[in-house]
Amino acid sequence: MSRQYKLVSCTINGKPVEKMVDVRASLTDMLRDDYRLTSVKKGCEVGECGACNVIINGECFNSCIYLAVWAQGKEILTLEGLAGPNGELSDIQQAFMDEAAVQCGFCSPGFIMSAVEILEEKRELSDEDIRKRMSGHLCRCTGYENIFRAVKKTMLKRLGKEKEAEAVTHCTLKV
Amino acid sequence: MYVGKNVTRVDARDKVLGRTKYTDDLCDKSAYIVRILHSSIAHGRVVSMDTSQAEGIPGVVGIFTCFDARDTHSFPTAGHPWSTDPEHQDVADRRILTEEVRFYGDDIAAVVAEDEVSAAQALRAIQVEYEEYPFVLDVQEAMKEGVPQLHKEYPNNILKHTTIRKGNYEEAIKEPGLTKVEGWYETPTVQHCHIENFICYAQMEGERITVVSSTQIPHIVRRVVGQALGIGWGKVRVIKPYIGGGFGNKQDVLYEPLCAWLCWKLGGHLVKLDVPREETFVSNRVRHAIRSHIISWVRPDGTYAARKLEAFSDQGAYASHGHSIAAKGAGAFPQLYPCENVEVDAYTVFTNKSVAGAMRGYGIPQAMWAVECHTEDVAARMGMDPVAFRRRNVMPVGFVDPFSKNELYHDTFNQCLDKALAATDYQRKYKEYQNQTGEIRRGIGLSLFWYNTAVWPISLETSSCRMVLNQDGSLQVQLGETEIGQGADTAYTQMTADVLGVPLSSVHVVSCQDTDVTPFGTGAYASRQTYTAGFAIRQTALLLRERILAYAHELTRMPPYNLDIVDGNIIRTTDNRVLMTMGELSTEALYSLTNSQHLSAESTSQIKSNAYSFGCTIAEVEVDIPMCKVKLLDIVNVHDAGTLINPALAEAQVHGGMSMGIGYGLSEKLLFDEKTGRALNDNLLDYKLSTFMDHPRLRALFVENPEPTSAFGTKGLGEPPACPVAPAIRNAVYHATGVAVNEAPLNPHNLFRRFTEEGIFTATGKGGFNHV
Numbered sequence: 053m054s055r056q057y058k059l060v061s062c063t064i065n066g067k068p069v070e071k072m073v074d075v076r077a078s079l080t081d082m083l084r085d086d087y088r089l090t091s092v093k094k095g096c097e098v099g100e101c102g103a104c105n106v107i108i109n110g111e112c113f114n115s116c117i118y119l120a121v122w123a124q125g126k127e128i129l130t131l132e133g134l135a136g137p138n139g140e141l142s143d144i145q146q147a148f149m150d151e152a153a154v155q156c157g158f159c160s161p162g163f164i165m166s167a168v169e170i171l172e173e174k175r176e177l178s179d180e181d182i183r184k185r186m187s188g189h190l191c192r193c194t195g196y197e198n199i200f201r202a203v204k205k206t207m208l209k210r211l212g213k214e215k216e217a218e219a220v221t222h223c224t225l226k227v
Numbered sequence: 228m229y230v231g232k233n234v235t236r237v238d239a240r241d242k243v244l245g246r247t248k249y250t251d252d253l254c255d256k257s258a259y260i261v262r263i264l265h266s267s268i269a270h271g272r273v274v275s276m277d278t279s280q281a282e283g284i285p286g287v288v289g290i291f292t293c294f295d296a297r298d299t300h301s302f303p304t305a306g307h308p309w310s311t312d313p314e315h316q317d318v319a320d321r322r323i324l325t326e327e328v329r330f331y332g333d334d335i336a337a338v339v340a341e342d343e344v345s346a347a348q349a350l351r352a353i354q355v356e357y358e359e360y361p362f363v364l365d366v367q368e369a370m371k372e373g374v375p376q377l378h379k380e381y382p383n384n385i386l387k388h389t390t391i392r393k394g395n396y397e398e399a400i401k402e403p404g405l406t407k408v409e410g411w412y413e414t415p416t417v418q419h420c421h422i423e424n425f426i427c428y429a430q431m432e433g434e435r436i437t438v439v440s441s442t443q444i445p446h447i448v449r450r451v452v453g454q455a456l457g458i459g460w461g462k463v464r465v466i467k468p469y470i471g472g473g474f475g476n477k478q479d480v481l482y483e484p485l486c487a488w489l490c491w492k493l494g495g496h497l498v499k500l501d502v503p504r505e506e507t508f509v510s511n512r513v514r515h516a517i518r519s520h521i522i523s524w525v526r527p528d529g530t531y532a533a534r535k536l537e538a539f540s541d542q543g544a545y546a547s548h549g550h551s552i553a554a555k556g557a558g559a560f561p562q563l564y565p566c567e568n569v570e571v572d573a574y575t576v577f578t579n580k581s582v583a584g585a586m587r588g589y590g591i592p593q594a595m596w597a598v599e600c601h602t603e604d605v606a607a608r609m610g611m612d613p614v615a616f617r618r619r620n621v622m623p624v625g626f627v628d629p630f631s632k633n634e635l636y637h638d639t640f641n642q643c644l645d646k647a648l649a650a651t652d653y654q655r656k657y658k659e660y661q662n663q664t665g666e667i668r669r670g671i672g673l674s675l676f677w678y679n680t681a682v683w684p685i686s687l688e689t690s691s692c693r694m695v696l697n698q699d700g701s702l703q704v705q706l707g708e709t710e711i712g713q714g715a716d717t718a719y720t721q722m723t724a725d726v727l728g729v730p731l732s733s734v735h736v737v738s739c740q741d742t743d744v745t746p747f748g749t750g751a752y753a754s755r756q757t758y759t760a761g762f763a764i765r766q767t768a769l770l771l772r773e774r775i776l777a778y779a780h781e782l783t784r785m786p787p788y789n790l791d792i793v794d795g796n797i798i799r800t801t802d803n804r805v806l807m808t809m810g811e812l813s814t815e816a817l818y819s820l821t822n823s824q825h826l827s828a829e830s831t832s833q834i835k836s837n838a839y840s841f842g843c844t845i846a847e848v849e850v851d852i853p854m855c856k857v858k859l860l861d862i863v864n865v866h867d868a869g870t871l872i873n874p875a876l877a878e879a880q881v882h883g884g885m886s887m888g889i890g891y892g893l894s895e896k897l898l899f900d901e902k903t904g905r906a907l908n909d910n911l912l913d914y915k916l917s918t919f920m921d922h923p924r925l926r927a928l929f930v931e932n933p934e935p936t937s938a939f940g941t942k943g944l945g946e947p948p949a950c951p952v953a954p955a956i957r958n959a960v961y962h963a964t965g966v967a968v969n970e971a972p973l974n975p976h977n978l979f980r981r982f983t984e985e986g987i988f989t990a991t992g993k994g995g996f997n998h999v
Contacts, residue, residue, distance in 0.1 A: 195884075
């Protein structure tokens with residue numbers, strides 16, 4: 053079986069790049085193996101767990117079921133592209149830290165990128181809608197609770213609703 | 228002081244930046260790729276294998292069959308400390324590859340190729356000829372005469388029969404006026420589903436093999452790889468980087484021996500074994516499905532006269548952690564609700580299914596399912612309030628476990644209950660939801676749990692710690708206890724900073740364990756590490772402090788007893804004057820022309836004590852009877868884990884356990900085809916893990932009674948949160964509908980069957996159904 057390669061030119065984390073890739077390779081393979089962007093995780097490789105989620109032209113995709121060759125001409129954003137030039141954390145990354153939304157950390161990159169997609173819409177989602185939009189990701193460590201808080205707080209803060217954001221508390225405080 | 232504060236995880240920044248390296252991220256791309264050929268029958272023998280076609284596929288480096296692995300040794304896989312007493316060693320029933328097939332998914336050959344695609348193609352091209360035997364999937368069927376035998380050393384497939392006898396059950400049940408309450412309770416096979424699948428890679432350096440593995444137990448893996456290959460254990464070096472969850476699956480030696488053996492066979496070339504999700508479900512480990520039969524004899528005042536438990540624990544095809552799981556669950560029975568006359572018989576039984584091993588809770592989620600469903604049934608039968616009934620019978624303050632000598636020092640159960648009842652408005656809702664009619668009904672349910680942390684006195688608990696001071700006064704801390712996502716490294720950082728008297732930022736806990744470098748330690752299991760490592764950290768930090776102050780005495784001429792370390796400075800305690808910084812002291816110590824000292828400390832703690840870690844769950848549900856669906860409206864866990872080292876991380880840990888318990892109660896079950904023994908839903912689509920949509924807000928509350936035996940007042944919290952959740956949900960559904968569902972999970976399939984049996988659909992249609 054002879055291998056076929058194709059030149060894929062795209063923009064990754066703001067930087068125009070191009071490389072020959074195996075036409076059978078997934079975008080996960082390309083990002084991890086060719087560009088060493090290892091925040092893109094493999095948990096199932098069939099689009100079930102969401103660990104490989106990246107943003108392509110503003111929209112979230114499981115990169116494991118997205119062919120690398122489809123990335124031609126696209127703008128791709130991975131978790132590595134979120135921090136500022138001097139390593140400054142974005143607000144959602146900071147929120148994941150502050151709200152203890154990270155445990156083993158393996159699913160975190162995928163979750164954070166879905167949160168970014170929500171935040172970029174610059175509108176207020178209901179709790180139910182936040183849950184729906186994040187439900188393509190599986191996490192076995194957190195029970196999603198602190199992730200929910202991190203996303204909701206950041207969404208409200210970006211909309212200038214500081215007071216409402218502060219009111220998103222730990223559930224323990226309900227008592 | 229940092230202990231007790233919500234310090235941000237020490238590894239959080241790297242994790243949100245995506246720069247934390249896990250096993251696959253570290254492996255060089257020159258690695259050969261390994262794929263395992265699994266058996267496609269449930270029981271039998273591999274007669275022959277034709278690999279000729281597979282060998283011809285471009286990119287294939289080698290095919291290794293079970294016949295090629297005859298020179299390897301049998302080995303045990305349980306992540307237990309090794310016992311030097313042969314009587315107590317784990318059962319060594321695994322081979323690197325097996326000719327004898329004992330479950331659908333057994334490891335019969337391995338393909339090594341230059342890339343994943345060639346490896347996958349070669350797998351499909353191997354022809355296997357089997358001699359097939361009949362197989363058995365049901366745990367009680369497997370104990371009968373004349374059924375297929377998995378291991379000839381274990382007649383009737385019984386790996387172990389564990390017994391507890393207390394008082395005289397047969398005599399006690401003759402007491403007049405007793406009510407007999409009896410029930411069967413069953414838990415399903417479930418899988419850990421850490422998001423990072425098991426992965427390892429191996430390479431030789433000199434005559435030694437280095438294995439980098441996603442494991443909870445690096446030092447144990449070193450020993451088992453040595454055992455499997457028949458080489459000195461010191462010839463094996465195991466490195467554990469950050470791992471993407473474990474939950475007990477990675478408390479087993481999985482494929483490190485196979486990977487190391489293939490590397491060895493290939494002249495030491497780098498080989499990587501990355502297990503696909505489907506194989507993680509079937510060919511790693513699962514949680515023991517346990518079927519329990521409980522008989523209680525209850526006096527009219529609601530106390531127990533005598534109790535009996537029979538448990539049938541489904542071991543699957545190989546021994547792994549074996550009877551320890553059923554034994555731990557059995558141990559809870561006479562303790563959570565102590566009774567003078569108790570009989571327990573727990574059978575751990577081989578079946579032709581996926582191998583059961585350790586999973587968060589280690590037999591206690593199964594035991595709590597049986598015990599707490601039954602407790603609810605008994606209270607209902609006796610016409611007693613479920614809370615009052617539990618309070619009357621629960622383990623009293625001052626109870627001492629005759630075996631471990633663990634003591635219940637505080638009124639933990641009642642305190643946890645009080646907190647949970649108040650948080651959920653339980654009593655009001657319990658009354659409000661009585662005698663509902665209609666299709667949609669609400670209920671509220673409760674479960675306590677018993678959990679015994681760590682493993683003393685089954686084996687001696689030890690922990691070793693090394694602290695090395697740097698030029699700038701900061702230090703490295705190394706421990707054998709592993710960070711697996713739970714936040715261990717952060718807790719250790721807080722502990723070290725407090726005992727030594729330095730800022731948090733001066734302490735660097737080395738997260739990676741490397742058996743060549745890291746002090747010996749057995750790893751993450753039994754909710755032991757915060758408790759166990761605490762002793763070694765305190766002891767080692769005190770030792771280092773003494774050395775630092777002795778050196779400070781040399782430099783300052785002040786007596787050591789008038790010196791202290793506060794916030795990273797050497798101070799004179801008589802006037803609190805800062806005499807020098809730790810950085811000044813350590814630079815001088817390293818580069819002094821007259822008295823150079825490398826200030827470090829290393830010590831081992833032997834821990835001959837242990838602790839109970841108790842609590843409860845209350846769950847509120849809404850049941851849609853025609854749809855056979857349960858919606859969780861509210862859930863609260865309350866835990867007494869002693870003093871919390873980091874309340875925010877403790878809370879997060881509880882959330883994760885609650886989530887796992889919710890899946891256990893409502894949706895998760897690995898199914899096996901009765902015709903073939905093949906797993907039917909070995910993927911994350913068909914296996915129903917809880918998602919973001921399946922939870923209400925999770926509420927975690929604590930009662931902080933300091934544990935008197937502990938170095939920091941703390942005790943285990945890793946596993947306990949998963950233990951009481953499922954029975955609380957079941958009891959809530961019972962409260963809502965009057966239907967006792969004794970088989971987990973409460974998915975629509977089970978509810979439909981039970982609702983049909985109880986005639987609740989008809990009753991609903993008529994507009995009325997009154998439950999007990």
